[in-house]
Amino acid sequence: MLKKMKKMLIYLSLLSAICLVLGSCAPAEEASGDTIKIATVGPITGDAAVWGTQQQQGVELAIDDINANGGLLGKQVELVPLDDKGDPKEAVSVAQRIVDDPSISAVIGHLLSGSTIAAGPIYTKGKVPLMAVAATNPKVVEEGGEYVFRINMSDATAGADMASYVVGKLGKKKIAVLRSQDEYAQGVFEAFKARAEELGATIVSDQKFVAGQDKDFSVMLTNIKKVNPDLIFADTLAADAALIAQQKATLGIDTPLIIPDGATEPTFIELAGEAAEGTIAFSYFDPTIDDPKIAVLMEKYRNKYGREILTYVPYAYDAMMAIAEAIKIANSTDREAIRDALEQVNYPDGVTGVISFKNRDRAVGWSVVLKVENGKFVYVEKSN
Amino acid sequence: MVKVLAETKALKFLDKRRKWLLVGALLAVAAVFPFCVQSSYLVHVANLALYYSIVAVSLDIVAGFLGEISFGHAGFIAVGAYTTTILNMRVLPDSWISFWIALLAGGLLAALAGVVVGIPAMRISGQYFFVVTMGFGEIIRFILLNWQSVTNGAFGITSIPSPSIGNFVFTERFHYYYLFLVILLLMIITISFLRYSYIGRAWIAIREDELAAEAMGIRLTYYKVLAFSISSFFAGIGGGLLGSYLNFLAPSNFLALESIMILVMVLLGGSGLIYGALFGAFLMTGFNEVLRPFEQYRMLIIGVLMMVLMFLKPRGLLGRE
Numbered sequence: 001m002l003k004k005m006k007k008m009l010i011y012l013s014l015l016s017a018i019c020l021v022l023g024s025c026a027p028a029e030e031a032s033g034d035t036i037k038i039a040t041v042g043p044i045t046g047d048a049a050v051w052g053t054q055q056q057q058g059v060e061l062a063i064d065d066i067n068a069n070g071g072l073l074g075k076q077v078e079l080v081p082l083d084d085k086g087d088p089k090e091a092v093s094v095a096q097r098i099v100d101d102p103s104i105s106a107v108i109g110h111l112l113s114g115s116t117i118a119a120g121p122i123y124t125k126g127k128v129p130l131m132a133v134a135a136t137n138p139k140v141v142e143e144g145g146e147y148v149f150r151i152n153m154s155d156a157t158a159g160a161d162m163a164s165y166v167v168g169k170l171g172k173k174k175i176a177v178l179r180s181q182d183e184y185a186q187g188v189f190e191a192f193k194a195r196a197e198e199l200g201a202t203i204v205s206d207q208k209f210v211a212g213q214d215k216d217f218s219v220m221l222t223n224i225k226k227v228n229p230d231l232i233f234a235d236t237l238a239a240d241a242a243l244i245a246q247q248k249a250t251l252g253i254d255t256p257l258i259i260p261d262g263a264t265e266p267t268f269i270e271l272a273g274e275a276a277e278g279t280i281a282f283s284y285f286d287p288t289i290d291d292p293k294i295a296v297l298m299e300k301y302r303n304k305y306g307r308e309i310l311t312y313v314p315y316a317y318d319a320m321m322a323i324a325e326a327i328k329i330a331n332s333t334d335r336e337a338i339r340d341a342l343e344q345v346n347y348p349d350g351v352t353g354v355i356s357f358k359n360r361d362r363a364v365g366w367s368v369v370l371k372v373e374n375g376k377f378v379y380v381e382k383s384n
Numbered sequence: 385m386v387k388v389l390a391e392t393k394a395l396k397f398l399d400k401r402r403k404w405l406l407v408g409a410l411l412a413v414a415a416v417f418p419f420c421v422q423s424s425y426l427v428h429v430a431n432l433a434l435y436y437s438i439v440a441v442s443l444d445i446v447a448g449f450l451g452e453i454s455f456g457h458a459g460f461i462a463v464g465a466y467t468t469t470i471l472n473m474r475v476l477p478d479s480w481i482s483f484w485i486a487l488l489a490g491g492l493l494a495a496l497a498g499v500v501v502g503i504p505a506m507r508i509s510g511q512y513f514f515v516v517t518m519g520f521g522e523i524i525r526f527i528l529l530n531w532q533s534v535t536n537g538a539f540g541i542t543s544i545p546s547p548s549i550g551n552f553v554f555t556e557r558f559h560y561y562y563l564f565l566v567i568l569l570l571m572i573i574t575i576s577f578l579r580y581s582y583i584g585r586a587w588i589a590i591r592e593d594e595l596a597a598e599a600m601g602i603r604l605t606y607y608k609v610l611a612f613s614i615s616s617f618f619a620g621i622g623g624g625l626l627g628s629y630l631n632f633l634a635p636s637n638f639l640a641l642e643s644i645m646i647l648v649m650v651l652l653g654g655s656g657l658i659y660g661a662l663f664g665a666f667l668m669t670g671f672n673e674v675l676r677p678f679e680q681y682r683m684l685i686i687g688v689l690m691m692v693l694m695f696l697k698p699r700g701l702l703g704r705e
């Protein structure tokens with residue numbers, strides 16, 4: 001009898017232990033009702049934590065502003081910050097957790113392209129709207145499905161934007177391209193070419209190389225010199241772009257050079273040295289930008305966090321504003337209603353320009369044109 | 385499996401019949417789990433725990449049986465994951481059987497990598513072995529990052545198809561749950577069998593005293609490389625499953641930190657016991673999820689918990705004192 005009871009006790013305690021474990025990891029089920037919950041997901045720990053923190057802070061600033069102006073639909077907005085360590089496996093866990101927690105209305109983030117690509121289809125399947133902030137890979141939206149939107153520019157939009165600027169504004173008609181064989185350069189190039197040709201320019205030379213392997217561009221550059229272009233586009237990342245700039249200078253080619261946002265890093269100037277001078281570079285953001293809305297945001301950021309603003313903060317701020325606008329249009333916090341409303345958003349007061357979406361991607365690009373002068377990137381103008 | 389359970393002090397109060405009961409009860413819980421919880425999030429967490437169990441138990445062959453600290457396990461997982469995915473998506477014909485052939489090929493190529501790394505590495509041991517395996521893990525990651533025409537570099541491979549058997553496609557989380565569970569059980573049975581065969585006893589002999597083992601006629605290099613390749617084979621299988629489960633693979637899945645976490649799972653649960661690695665994998669995956677609300681303090685808490693546990697139980701939670 002005693003033995004039997006002891007046995008039962010063991011099984012009971014095992015059972016209760018299992019229940020405890022299951023109970024403690026089950027997410028909160030019921031929506032609280034008095035606040036609107038918006039989740040941010042990004043790397044708060046790990047190698048990319050700097051960017052994940054920026055994203056979260058940008059959203060926090062937007063929520064502060066929204067709540068100070070009376071909130072949304074008469075409710076206050078509450079931030080639910082979650083960490084995915086920038087690891088695609090963790091991203092999937094977080095996405096599944098959010099899908100199963102009906103109190104969360106929408107999600108901002110996953111920051112890195114890899115995590116966002118892994119998590120996107122889960123949000124679409126679970127019908128939760130996701131707003132990507134910094135993932136530029138065109139596949140984020142294409143493969144994410146109906147519920148994945150993007151506030152920043154995809155690599156494709158960036159390419160088209162560059163073409164509009166150099167052909168439309170600078171009037172360059174004969175463009176030579178030197179590009180690396182990778183997905184980034186490919187995405188930028190295709191959109192660049194389409195827009196440039198649409199505006200009446202021609203790609204007079206298109207030469208490919210293997211990133212990080214081909215170090216000698218003199219043959220390619222000599223070929224380019226023969227066709228006498230107005231502009232050379234080094235469509236690659238910083239290290240190779242710097243080599244191209246250097247060898248171009250050595251060969252005495254004085255045609256202007258442009259580089260995409262992927263190459264606009266201090267490394268480019270460090271490696272290219274003197275040869276970098278005069279290069280036109282594109283970027284998402286620059287703190288020296290002359291824009292009253294950005295100036296206000298910079299001031300708020302400095303006051304709250306005691307630091308200077310960084311690249312993704314304005315985009316994260318606008319991501320929250322886009323969702324707020326969608327909630328107002330939908331007049332509901334229902335996930336499907338927010339998603340449908342996001343397609344109709346046309347918000348002119350975004351800090352990064354007009355916010356509207358076309359095929360779930362930012363419709364109007366907003367990029368910053370910089371020029372290398374005296375060993376520094378100097379702000380020229382906004383491209384839109 | 386029961387024999388394995390017999391070696392633990394923590395379960396001393398159970399006799400042989402009750403150990404069978406415990407195994408049966410655990411299997412029964414595992415079999416009905418997805419239907420009891422009705423939450424795809426919890427099933428996903430269980431899937432991750434099962435994946436980590438597969439790779440942690442495979443590492444236990446080297447870390448536990450052989451007693452060598454390997455720091456490159458993520459490298460072998462990556463070889464299996466990328467081989468399976470690339471063969472399945474680009475090389476083999478479009479048929480459901482392709483995935484399973486590719487999975488086997490992924491495991492075999494990982495095993496081959498185990499032999500290639502193992503032969504030179506096995507002539508050394510201790511901290512030198514640790515450095516060589518860590519170097520291997522990083523080399524694999526850099527190959528994945530830079531061999532863009534095949535691996536698509538840092539962008540990773542997207543839209544990896546889900547596996548299927550005939551007309552049945554593994555789409556839901558609980559489908560994968562049973563796939564992971566079956567493979568884990570097959571693996572545990574194989575490893576338990578090996579452990580109590582001549583091969584397993586040779587490994588333990590080498591771990592306890594290399595010189596004495598050699599004097600008894602055990603070929604050191606042969607048995608060490610064998611352990612390394614079997615361990616890598618199962619790691620590769622785990623990787624192949626992971627790719628098809630996430631539908632996405634990138635080099636960021638296979639950082640050196642991943643190797644460390646898997647090693648921690650083995651050591652925390654108790655190395656050389658099979659179920660110790662299993663327990664460690666479930667514990668670490670559980671910690672990771674339960675502590676998620678603590679945001680940036682999560683990894684700190686996990687670190688402190690690890691330290692405390694290792695102080696209290698230096699041979700692992702289920703390890704013999």
